[in-house]
Amino acid sequence: ETGVTQSPTHLIKTRGQQVTLRCSSQSGHNTVSWYQQALGQGPQFIFQYYREEENGRGNFPPRFSGLQFPNYSSELNVNALELDDSALYLCASSFPDWDLSVGTQYFGPGTRLTVL
């Protein structure tokens, strides 16, 4: 298992509410990426944080926002929840490979969000 942890494990919210999901990166990793995985689909990139700054964003609206803290843990915030936001939210931590600018991403167990 990786050293990446996420909380909570499961969450049930109603439409219009706001939610905060948390991720602790693996020791030594300074980059956290967030993904949304709908049932039966591959993970979709939401955004990435590197050294506390957002570094790249996928096709998600501004109501998806995030933070990274000095210890490299991260939060994903979703405002005005919609039914389609129901999914497994995964975070992945990595550390850049200085030769090829590639950092292998290791996933946390995910938070399953259900919006009613």
Next chain:
Amino acid sequence: GENVEQHPSTLSVQEGDSAVIKCTYSDSASNYFPWYKQELGKRPQLIIDIRSNVGEKKDQRIAVTLNKTAKHFSLHITETQPEDSAVYFCAAFIPFRISNFGNEKLTFGTGTRLTIIP
């Protein structure tokens, strides 16, 4: 942006036989191609990866091949076992400017549900 296609979507093989999953990518800038295995209700786990300067990589029963010219890469599992049953995802990575370390993005395929028949 990058687009990754994965085939087949489902695959059933007899225990002991080989399984092959194929992916194509669209952006020639992609330089890193990991494969993840995801069991029901669990996190994606990296099983093997390959970089664009390598054509083939093997780790015990698992191998990955890459054809940069054709922009496709494949996962090969030999001597399949029941514990190989899972959903497998390929992914392609596009690096950002070399000065922006950590600015990587993975684009995933749609997944292949592999079932090993005892």
